[in-house]
Amino acid sequence: MTELPTNTAADRVPLPQEAWYVGAASSRLTDAPVAIVIHGQAIVLFRDSEGRAHAMHDRCPHRGVALSLGTVSEGQIACAYHGWRFDGTGRCRHIPSLRPEQPVRTAPVRAYPTVERDFYVWVWTGKGEPNGQPLPIHGFDRYAWLQGATALACEAIMPIENNLDICHAAFTHPHMHPQWFRAQAAGFQPTRYELATDPGGLTVSAPGTLLRFDLPDRVTVGSSETFRLVLHHVPTTPGRCIQHWLLQREPTHEPAAPIWSDKEPEILAQDRHVLESAQRAYAYEGDAFEQSVEADATTLSARRSIRLASQGRMEEAFSGNRSICVLS
Ligand code: FES
Ligand SMILES: [Fe+2]
Incomplete structure (x- = not known):
């Protein structure tokens, strides 16, 4: 716990x-x-x-x-x-x-x-010299990809948390997400998941689910063996960001340019709908209203690591032990 x-x-x-x-x-x-x-x-x-x-x-x-x-x-x-x-x-x-x-x-x-x-x-975008190179996208050259970007009227932290939020899919994604279909068939079930931190980020795993967060803004949904969606969340102006998405397709032998899509995937539009609503609450009322439950541990862990990284305390950003969480 x-x-x-x-x-x-x-x-x-x-x-x-x-x-x-x-x-x-x-x-x-x-x-x-x-x-x-x-x-x-x-x-x-x-x-x-x-x-x-x-x-x-x-x-x-x-x-x-x-x-x-x-x-x-x-x-x-x-x-x-x-x-x-x-x-x-x-x-x-x-x-x-x-x-x-x-x-x-x-x-x-x-x-x-x-x-x-x-x-x-x-x-x-830093004031000093770059600290290393951009993090490679694992296995990028072994797959074909679909690529796109969407402007969101919310802070970048919100879609990052959303994409690490293991229990929202049953409610936010009607007719789109396996968790929604399972909840329709059998009701919303508690899910046991594991949250593991390492020096580079955090990984959330549960049966049928794998989520990964890497600083400053990358969330990877799934793994290269099956489905994989790589998301970056770039802060633009106050209260706004751009979500760059990269959807894995079939394996390839030759690295190729991703196919560009101007169409926002429906599942991301469903997330945007709730996040832009929440942004209005934070913008008008501040954030003191927030209440959290144990199921929010993954998003709170990412939030904390972002705060520590923003303060230049990278070595502390993902410190802490493996922890097991149970949604109830
Ligand atoms: S040349 Fe750029 S404003 Fe005059
Ligand atoms: Fe979602």
Whole structure:
């Protein structure tokens, strides 16, 4: 049995800033710049002439126009207002209104460390240097995938908790989830599950269910042997986030680009419906109303680890022993 902490709401803090986040799916970044927001920071993504992805502050240092309104040519991004051009390091390379003999002297635009792997463009939003590389998606090159993204009007912590919430499916997912069908046939049954922590994250296992959380924002539902859904939850502006989803399909011998889908999976839309409702309660009433039960142990454990990571206490984030929980 797990003892519940008393002040659970105190652990509801924004996701850590010193981390790699998905900026965009690789297939969404082609010839044109792409505007994104992570942790309230406006960022423009673009590709240079070699196809390398870059991320920079989406604000021209001349008069503040979003660089994402501009165009990309010869590996540089040109502002849509007066045509100043910047390379992928953020350095200004050309100002059309200067005479040829006048040197370009402007402060660079902030460039964010950027890595492209597993068909995502990852952006490091921390102030310091990146702490390692983005976490690989296990077995990514051995399967075909379906990929998409949905904007959610709720804080990123909420879909993270939702995707680790082992007992919501019987209620939130009518006609969609096996737990709902089982509950219809036999009533809602208590489920025994195991919550195990390790230095990298936490794993929740129960008969027929496997959930994994990795900091800062990844939840993996299922395992590569069967069904697998990999979800990232990127904080954008206050009270909003983007859920990037990756659904495993058949095994492959050749790594291939995931197929992109603009259609929100119905099961994720069902989750979004309840989460956006809850966001309104937190936004208007604060979080002191929260009551928790033992079945919330997985979500509270993830919440606590996010709080510790946000405070720079990574070594404590997943400390603690294996624990067994029983829903009742
Ligand atoms: S505002 Fe960008 S070039 Fe003037
Ligand atoms: Fe759900």
